[in-house]
Amino acid sequence: MKWDIDDVQKWPWHKHPPGLVNPDTGNSVQFNTGSWRSRRPALDLDKCSQCLVCYIYCPETSIQVQDRKVTGIDYDHCKGCGICAEECPRQAIALEDEAVQAG
Amino acid sequence: MSKTMAIVGTDAIAEAMRQIDPEVVAAYPITPQTAIVEKFSEYVADGLVNTQMVKVESEHSAMSACVGAAAAGGRVMTATSSQGLALMWEILYVASGLRLPIVLVNVNRTLSAPINIHCDHSDSMGARDASWIQIYSENAQEAYHNVLQAVRIAEHPEVRLPVMVNLDGFIISHAVDRIDILDDAPVREFIGEYSPAYPLLDVANPVSVGMFDGLYGYFFEAKRAQEASMEKAMYVIQQVGEEFGQRFGRPYGLWEEYGLEDARACVVALNSACGTIRTVIEAMRQEGKKIGLLKLRVFRPWPGQELVRVLQHFPVVAVFDRALAFKGGHGGPLYTEVAASLYEAEKRPLLANYVYGLGGRDLSVSMVRQALEEIWQAAEAGRVASRVNYLGLRE
Numbered sequence: 297m298k299w300d301i302d303d304v305q306k307w308p309w310h311k312h313p314p315g316l317v318n319p320d321t322g323n324s325v326q327f328n329t330g331s332w333r334s335r336r337p338a339l340d341l342d343k344c345s346q347c348l349v350c351y352i353y354c355p356e357t358s359i360q361v362q363d364r365k366v367t368g369i370d371y372d373h374c375k376g377c378g379i380c381a382e383e384c385p386r387q388a389i390a391l392e393d394e395a396v397q398a399g
Numbered sequence: 400m401s402k403t404m405a406i407v408g409t410d411a412i413a414e415a416m417r418q419i420d421p422e423v424v425a426a427y428p429i430t431p432q433t434a435i436v437e438k439f440s441e442y443v444a445d446g447l448v449n450t451q452m453v454k455v456e457s458e459h460s461a462m463s464a465c466v467g468a469a470a471a472g473g474r475v476m477t478a479t480s481s482q483g484l485a486l487m488w489e490i491l492y493v494a495s496g497l498r499l500p501i502v503l504v505n506v507n508r509t510l511s512a513p514i515n516i517h518c519d520h521s522d523s524m525g526a527r528d529a530s531w532i533q534i535y536s537e538n539a540q541e542a543y544h545n546v547l548q549a550v551r552i553a554e555h556p557e558v559r560l561p562v563m564v565n566l567d568g569f570i571i572s573h574a575v576d577r578i579d580i581l582d583d584a585p586v587r588e589f590i591g592e593y594s595p596a597y598p599l600l601d602v603a604n605p606v607s608v609g610m611f612d613g614l615y616g617y618f619f620e621a622k623r624a625q626e627a628s629m630e631k632a633m634y635v636i637q638q639v640g641e642e643f644g645q646r647f648g649r650p651y652g653l654w655e656e657y658g659l660e661d662a663r664a665c666v667v668a669l670n671s672a673c674g675t676i677r678t679v680i681e682a683m684r685q686e687g688k689k690i691g692l693l694k695l696r697v698f699r700p701w702p703g704q705e706l707v708r709v710l711q712h713f714p715v716v717a718v719f720d721r722a723l724a725f726k727g728g729h730g731g732p733l734y735t736e737v738a739a740s741l742y743e744a745e746k747r748p749l750l751a752n753y754v755y756g757l758g759g760r761d762l763s764v765s766m767v768r769q770a771l772e773e774i775w776q777a778a779e780a781g782r783v784a785s786r787v788n789y790l791g792l793r794e
Binding site for chain 2: 309310312314315319
């Protein structure tokens with residue numbers, strides 16, 4: 297079932313499905329969990345050996361891969377947990393302070 | 400249409416569960432409830448039901464398994480008592496918050512400490528704000544009927560809230576009584592098929608259940624919707640009770656009255672004590688002392704406005720409590736609720752509270768007689784001598 301939740305923030309209490317069940321699918325992409333991040337993983341592709349360990353470990357599937365190669369990080373959904381940086385055998389991912397990045 | 404049996408209260412509940420044949424029962428043994436799931440697990444082993452019986456390692460897990468099974472779309476039941484209900488605590492709120500129509504039979508037993516396995520209502524009273532419908536039963540016959548009705552109430556599309564059916568530990572659960580067990584076919588017809596709103600196992604229509612409220616914040620709205628459904632439940636309970644009466648000859652409402660039409664004082668009480676109270680009232684009425692009994696069946700939702708309409712006409716109302724609220728001498732939970740509702744009455748009766756039977760302390764006929772004589776005197780004098788009283792306490 298698809299539902300229109302464009303104005304969900306304005307819904308009155310009786311409009312929500314009982315128990316706040318979500319009868320739609322595939323919409324977690326709309327939830328920008330990247331805003332929670334305090335530390336940002338910075339990927340250095342020169343050091344990267346394309347082992348894909350970061351892709352396997354990332355709990356948020358935020359390592360972007362194209363043609364079996366890491367191309368970047370999805371900052372809209374990366375929460376900055378740092379597991380990728382911890383697990384990378386080549387130290388190709390460094391965590392940077394988000395506040396510094398934001399200037 | 401029914402067969403009469405001499406069985407203990409727990410067997411009557413197990414019979415109701417056999418007839419309901421829920422898809423999932425997840426339970427953990429605790430005195431005095433144990434005999435219910437013991438008997439029911441025999442039915443499972445003997446193939447008399449199709450139930451998936453989940454043997455868990457605690458009541459916290461029992462209620463968690465019930466939540467999962469109910470979210471999957473199953474008709475789900477469990478039973479517990481006392482510490483077991485206390486251990487289910489946080490999941491009770493998940494069950495009601497997710498709007499899962501789980502039916503729980505609670506065999507009332509007090510809470511430790513001091514450790515005590517006997518009856519009082521401190522277990523269910525403690526769960527009164529968990530958004531569970533609470534129905535009380537004077538005897539095993541009523542408990543059996545209430546469990547059957549609980550399924551219909553919980554699953555009603557305008558309710559979708561879990562229901563707790565209460566009966567007194569040992570006094571009712573372990574006493575042999577004459578019980579009419581209805582035939583399976585009409586019971587199953589009355590209960591009907593369950594059609595869950597958003598079952599997780601409907602893979603063609605996937606849904607997410609129990610999502611994080613997020614940063615947008617819909618929690619407040621969800622709770623308001625729960626409150627509205629509890630309000631609707633007041634009418635659904637009466638509809639279901641009426642239909643039960645039409646089908647099986649015994650209607651049920653929010654409460655049952657005895658001698659209220661000409662009474663000058665009214666007693667409000669829950670569960671098995673009502674039998675003893677009725678016996679004493681019967682004797683006193685023959686002496687011209689017109690006292691009445693309002694045996695409350697439904698505690699959640701709280702029938703406040705309905706009670707006020709009836710109670711405001713009595714000069715004296717006495718509330719019997721089998722639990723304390725520990726407010727510091729202001730009476731038990733049932734008394735507190737009655738008193739709060741009567742604030743809105745045009746005419747407010749004098750109020751008295753009798754706390755009795757804690758930890759299974761016996762409530763004898765002579766104790767009730769003493770209380771009811773005091774109530775009668777209060778009606779005569781127009782003054783209540785003592786607001787909060789302890790019946791059967793060594794003083």
